[in-house]
Amino acid sequence: MKFQMSPRLLLALAFSFPALAEIGNAPCARCHPExxxxxxxxxxxxxxxxxxxxxxKESFANPTAALATISPSFELQLAATSRQLEWFLGSGHIGRSYLFRKNNQLFQxxxxxxxxxxxxxxxxxxxNRPYLELTRLVEPACLQCHASRLQPASAPQPFLDPGVSCERxxxxxxxxxxxxxxxxxxxxxxxxxxxxxxxxAQCHLTGAARIARANRDRSSYTPGEPLSNSLAVFVWNSPTADSPSATSHFEKLATSRCQQASGDQLRAGGDQLWCGSCHPAHADATPAQYNQKCQTCHSSGSCKANAGDACITCHMPKRAPTRSIEHLAxxxxxxxRRPTPPTGPPATGSLKEFWTGLSNPRDTAMAYAAAAxxxxxxxxxxxxxxxxxxxxxxxDVPLLAQLAQFHERMGRQEPATTLYSxxxxxxxxxxxxxxxLGTALIRQGKSTEAIALWLRALxxxxxxxGARLNLAVAQFQSGNHPAARKSLEQVLDYEPNHPTARQMLNQIPE
Ligand code: HEC
Ligand code: HEC
Ligand code: HEC
Ligand code: HEC
Ligand code: HEC
Ligand code: HEC
Ligand code: HEC
Structure with missing residues (x-):
């Protein structure tokens, strides 16, 4: 009798080979201590x-912002509530953001x-918000670029290796x-x-939109493969050297004569200029080291100005960091050749995928939606x-969710509702x-269904x-005052300064 493998079994076998596991920094450090x-x-x-x-070390000499204070043990105090800031993002060179946990969720x-x-x-x-919000979930993308070996949101630790680990x-x-x-x-x-x-590029090519490929998680990139297997990064079609719309180091470098003239990026091999031509792999370089790198391609006589060895002070000038621009070069x-101050408004218009210039209709649509x-x-x-x-x-859930939101924005409630279901x-x-969908159901007078939907989401x-506040309104309208009160109290447990929740709570009869 001949043994035949069913296609199903073959498929199961193909997926049974475990993906290579990440082991963290500690073993690498034992064999590569220096x-x-x-x-x-x-x-x-x-x-x-x-x-x-x-x-x-942060300074706590001036710990008070307008509406909240912070203690040297990183306790954030706001109204009658406090939150323990357990994790930071950012080395502190420019600044730091912090994360705290409440009920198994991680907030900024x-x-x-x-x-x-x-x-x-x-x-x-x-x-410019009416109150200091405490319920912004940390975007998974923040952790993907700033931390390593990420854990599921409900785990006690959001990541096992701090910072960018060796294996990234x-x-x-x-x-x-x-x-x-x-x-x-x-x-x-x-x-x-x-x-x-x-x-x-997995972390330094920000572009105008970063779109995870259909059915790929943005964390599925593995070193050795092209980033475009898992992520499509879109940039504005014609950023010029002085365009403020080229925000990432990649886009800027791509406009440089140095990179353009030292080889076509798409051609394999060669010694084209790349990030690693100037940045040493495991250390920060000194200005003198950078200037030396210039001279691996340029003799000091090649500078028309013949102005000495401090090449980068003239040819790679710095902008002063200002608020909120942590993610610009x-x-x-x-x-x-000469410093060019950014001119005019950011160039917009059309988008293309970085490197290839092409993309499929799905990813392009997602990129336009994100950039819009x-x-x-x-x-x-x-x-x-x-x-x-x-x-x-x-x-394709991400695509359908974007489309539903555009339907709503254009006032087309019906196709939006169908998509949400x-x-x-x-x-x-x-x-x-x-x-x-719950909001649409409420409009149709179906408050029982809406309440069930929101309870499940919560x-x-x-x-x-937002969902809990809607829930409170629906519970109130259906006459269930105790449930409405409880929902509002829960809103205030998360957001003690929520003005609408406070007002409503005062208006509900006992
Ligand atoms: C048990 C000791 C050991 C551990 C653990 C170890 N390495 Fe190595 N590694 C070596 C040795 C030995 C070589 C030299 C291999 C050779 O030249 O054939 C090497 C070479 C390398 C190279 C150079 C490869 C090349 O193409 O030249 C890299 C990169 C590297 N290791 C990274 C890592 C990272 C990252 C980790 C942790 C995930 C790690 N190593 C863990 C022993 C180790
Ligand atoms: C997993 C994400 C990730 C990868 C991969 C990555 N970087 Fe970074 N890089 C960052 C983050 C985040 C920072 C900001 C660090 C901080 O908080 O100051 C940074 C900072 C830097 C800096 C500023 C100096 C410093 O150490 O803070 C340089 C230069 C740099 N990266 C170069 C590179 C180069 C070159 C590569 C590829 C060989 C690379 N990075 C790969 C995330 C990454
Ligand atoms: C695509 C990768 C990426 C994402 C997503 C990302 N960062 Fe960053 N972040 C970087 C890099 C790279 C730098 C270094 C500066 C640069 O290159 O612009 C940086 C710098 C910072 C800094 C300043 C660190 C310093 O030098 O002191 C802070 C704070 C920060 N990021 C917080 C965040 C937060 C909060 C989020 C999510 C809202 C986030 N980042 C999302 C890559 C990323
Ligand atoms: C930001 C990206 C990045 C990180 C993080 C990183 N490396 Fe590397 N590593 C490189 C690059 C790029 C090279 C190639 C350098 C070259 O030859 O130009 C390299 C080369 C190496 C080599 C072989 C060449 C040598 O210098 O001996 C070893 C071993 C190595 N890395 C180990 C490690 C270990 C261990 C860690 C963590 C402590 C680590 N790397 C973290 C980018 C990185
Ligand atoms: C991998 C080689 C390489 C490296 C490294 C390199 N360049 Fe270049 N650079 C070139 C080439 C090739 C050209 C174009 C040919 C030319 O004009 O000499 C160029 C052109 C230039 C120009 C003229 C730009 C223009 O718009 O006309 C300047 C200025 C310059 N480089 C400065 C630098 C400085 C400063 C550094 C170091 C921070 C540096 N280069 C590092 C290869 C390199
Ligand atoms: C021609 C040399 C050169 C190349 C190539 C280069 N850099 Fe830089 N980079 C520099 C210099 C010089 C600085 C300023 C360093 C300093 O002030 O200590 C810098 C600073 C940075 C910083 C710190 C933030 C900032 O803007 O000051 C990051 C992040 C960075 N580079 C990422 C990259 C990435 C990613 C690539 C590849 C796309 C790259 N660099 C290619 C020379 C280079
Ligand atoms: C004091 C500022 C200053 C310093 C320092 C400086 N340059 Fe320049 N460089 C200039 C100016 C200005 C020009 C443009 C001259 C022109 O347009 O006629 C220039 C032009 C150049 C060019 C283009 C030459 C051409 O016409 O194709 C190169 C390449 C270059 N510099 C490389 C370097 C290198 C490498 C260093 C470091 C060894 C350096 N420069 C140091 C100001 C400087």
Whole structure:
């Protein structure tokens, strides 16, 4: 009898090979102690961690912002509530953001530390709000760039390795640690140009929109592969050297004569200029070291100005850091002949995928939708592209959620409601779909269904303040005053200064 393997069994076997595991910094440091010691002093190694275990020390001389205070033990005090800030993001070179936990969810602190003035102040994006919010969930993207070996949101620790770990640039090290040969580990310097640049681009290529490929999680990138396998990064179509819309080091460097003239990035091999041509792998360089790197390609006589060896002071000038621009390049990586101050408003218009210039309709639609948040002129195009891409991607939750929100924005409630139901069958805890479908149900007088939907969303995501406030209104309208009171008290437990919740609580009869 012939044994035949069913396609199902084959598929199961293909997935049964475990992905290589990450083992963390400690084993690497045992065999590569000198590199580990050097690297530990860089900003990247310290890009996140526990507040209690940090070499950088915040000053508490001026701990008071307008509406909240902070104690030297990192207790944030606000109204009658306090939150323990347990983790930081940012080495403190420019500033720091903080995270706290409540009921198994991780939130961003409304206060940040600003290193140059040495003071605590409202976090970027929290200005001009009616009250200091305590329920902004930390975006997974923040942790993906600032921390390593991330854990599920409900785990006691959000990450196992603070900062950028060895394996973020070298790939999973399990096999190499057991059998320490060069073949078992990624050395970025030995990769072709695109996979090599991708190692840094996973965190340093911000662009105008970063879109996770359909069915890929943005954390699924592994060193050695091109970033575009897991993530499509879109940039404005024609950033020029002096354009403020080229925000990342990658975009700026791509406009430099140095990179353009030293080789086509898409061609394999060669000694094209890349991040690692100037930045040593495991240490911060001194100005003298950078100037020496220039002279690996330029003789000191090649400078028309013939102005001495401090090349970078003239050709890579710095902007002064200001508030809220942690994620812009400070040092001009377009390496201009003469310093060129940014002119005019950011160039917008059209988007293209970095490196390839091409992308598929789904990812392009998602990129226009993301960029339309800050560039409203892109909205009609984003809406049309989302509608065109949807039929071919009927189970694509992120795409459907964007389209539903555009339907709503354009006042088309009905197709939005249909999509929200569809999304909830694919992902029963999708917060935006649950909140918005509930609102639609309320409008149709179906408050029982809406209440059930919101209770379910809140069970997995108790910090959704908008949903809980809606729930309180629905409970009140259906005559259940005790339940409405309880919901409002829960809102105030998360957001003690929520003005609407306070008002409503005072108006509900006992
Ligand atoms: C048991 C000791 C040991 C451990 C643990 C170990 N290494 Fe190595 N590593 C070595 C040795 C030995 C070599 C030299 C191998 C060779 O030249 O064939 C090496 C080489 C390397 C190279 C150079 C590869 C190349 O192409 O030149 C890199 C990169 C590297 N290790 C990174 C790491 C990282 C990252 C970790 C932790 C995940 C790690 N190592 C853990 C022993 C170790
Ligand atoms: C996993 C994300 C990640 C990867 C991969 C990564 N970086 Fe970084 N990098 C960061 C973060 C976050 C910071 C800011 C650190 C801080 O808080 O000061 C940073 C800072 C830097 C700095 C400023 C100096 C310093 O140490 O703070 C340089 C230069 C730099 N990175 C170069 C590189 C190069 C070159 C590569 C690729 C070989 C690379 N980075 C890969 C996340 C990353
Ligand atoms: C795409 C990767 C990426 C994401 C996402 C990201 N960061 Fe960063 N962050 C960086 C890099 C790289 C730097 C270093 C400065 C630079 O290159 O612009 C940095 C710098 C910072 C700094 C200043 C650190 C210093 O030098 O003192 C803070 C604070 C910070 N980020 C917080 C956050 C927070 C909070 C979020 C989420 C809202 C976030 N970052 C999301 C990559 C990222
Ligand atoms: C930001 C990215 C990045 C991080 C993080 C990083 N490396 Fe590297 N590493 C590189 C690059 C790039 C090279 C190639 C340097 C070259 O040859 O130009 C390299 C080379 C190496 C090498 C072989 C060459 C040498 O210098 O001996 C070893 C070993 C190594 N890394 C170990 C480590 C260990 C251990 C850690 C963690 C403590 C670490 N790396 C963290 C980017 C990184
Ligand atoms: C990998 C080689 C390489 C490195 C490293 C390099 N350059 Fe260049 N650079 C070039 C090439 C090639 C050109 C174009 C040919 C030319 O004009 O000489 C260029 C052009 C320039 C120009 C003229 C720009 C223009 O718009 O006309 C300046 C200025 C310059 N480089 C400065 C620097 C400085 C400063 C550094 C160090 C921070 C540096 N370069 C590092 C290869 C390099
Ligand atoms: C031609 C040399 C050169 C190349 C290539 C280069 N850098 Fe830089 N970079 C510098 C210099 C010089 C500084 C300023 C360092 C300082 O002030 O200590 C800098 C600073 C930085 C910083 C700190 C923040 C800032 O803007 O001052 C980051 C992050 C960074 N570079 C990332 C990158 C990345 C990512 C790449 C590849 C896309 C890259 N660099 C390529 C020379 C270079
Ligand atoms: C005091 C400021 C200053 C310093 C320091 C400086 N340069 Fe320049 N460099 C200039 C200016 C200004 C020009 C443009 C001259 C022109 O346009 O006629 C220039 C032009 C250049 C060019 C373009 C030459 C051409 O016409 O193609 C290169 C390459 C260059 N510099 C490299 C360097 C290198 C490498 C260093 C360090 C060894 C350096 N520069 C140091 C100011 C400086």
């Amino acid at each position: 590199i580990a010691r050097q690297y530990a002093r860089t900003g990247m190694a310290n890009a996140s961690g526990r507040t209690a275990q940090s070499t950088f 602190s409304p206060l940040s530390y600003y290193s140059q003035p040495q003071k605590w102040d409202v976090s970027p994006g929290y200005e 640039c070298h790939g999973p090290g399990e096999k190499h640690a057991a059998q320490p040969t060069a073949r078992n580990i990624v050395n970025p310097a030995k990769l072709a140009p695109i996979p090599r640049a991708s190692v840094c 400070f040092t001009d990586h377009s390496i201009p 948040v800050s560039s409203p002129s892109l909205r009609p195009s984003a809406y049309a592209q989302l509608q065109a891409a949807a039929p071919a991607n009927p189970n 569809q999304i909830l069958t694919l992902d029963p805890t999708h917060p935006a779909a649950a909140i918005n 069970a997995t995501n108790p910090g959704l303040i």
